[in-house]
Amino acid sequence: xxLGMNDGAEDSAADEENAMTSVRLIENAEHSPLTACSRxxxxxxxxxxxxxxxxxxxxxxxxxxxxxxxLVERAESRPCSVCSRVGVLRYLTYPLRxxxxxxxxxxxxxxxxxxxxxxxxxxxxxxxxxxxTLNLTPHQVFLLHEAFYDPNGRPLQPVSDPC
Numbered sequence: 001x002x003l004g005m006n007d008g009a010e011d012s013a014a015d016e017e018n019a020m021t022s023v024r025l026i027e028n029a030e031h032s033p034l035t036a037c038s039r040x041x042x043x044x045x046x047x048x049x050x051x052x053x054x055x056x057x058x059x060x061x062x063x064x065x066x067x068x069x070x071l072v073e074r075a076e077s078r079p080c081s082v083c084s085r086v087g088v089l090r091y092l093t094y095p096l097r098x099x100x101x102x103x104x105x106x107x108x109x110x111x112x113x114x115x116x117x118x119x120x121x122x123x124x125x126x127x128x129x130x131x132x133t134l135n136l137t138p139h140q141v142f143l144l145h146e147a148f149y150d151p152n153g154r155p156l157q158p159v160s161d162p163c
Contacts, residue, residue: 022081022105023130026092029101033094039068046101048142049092050111057142064116064159080107081130082123095140102136116159117148124153 033046037056047054051073055063062068075087081104088105091114095102104127106114113119119127128138138144148157 021130021133022079022088023127023134024103025100025134026103027100033101046094048094049090051089052092060115066161075108076105078105080110081105082110082119082126083107085109093141093143095136098136098140102131102134102141114143116161117143118155118158119144119149119153121153124149128153 031049031052031054034043035047035054036043037047037059038053039055039059042056042058045056047056048060049055050071053073059068063071073089076090077086078088079086080088085107088107089111090103091106091111092101092103110119110123113123114127124138124144127144131138131141131144138149139146148155150156
């Protein structure tokens with residue numbers, strides 16, 4: 001999978017005021033959770049969003065396997081929730097049994113790793129700690145689910161890098 005991130009994106013003043021943390025609940029989402037997938041037009045569920053665009057699990061898997069067109073989005077000037085590197089994509093997901101979606105800011109490296117279910121233990125635990133501040137657990141977030149990571153944060157089903 002290729003992810004292109006264009007540098008130099010400027011957040012609006014409102015975005016900067018709302019970006020108090022790099023993992024946050026989105027209580028007043030400005031989108032319909034049932035918008036069709038931006039890649040295949042599949043509908044009917046609240047799909048995760050990458051850089052504001054809905055993407056179904058099948059299309060996420062194709063991206064992870066390198067079987068889909070490259071994802072090229074403008075990076076936002078925010079710190080990564082794992083490493084604090086500035087230049088991220090917003091990843092919005094709908095945690096199990098949660099009222100509101102959660103949005104996670106991830107740099108290219110950590111976005112790739114999360115999508116491919118290959119986060120290292122440190123990165124997994126960073127996200128786990130930040131989710132806990134929102135009364136959420138990694139098990140509620142599909143790409144961090146216990147099917148993909150053991151209790152120590154080791155990947156159980158990593159997707160290999162495409163050749």
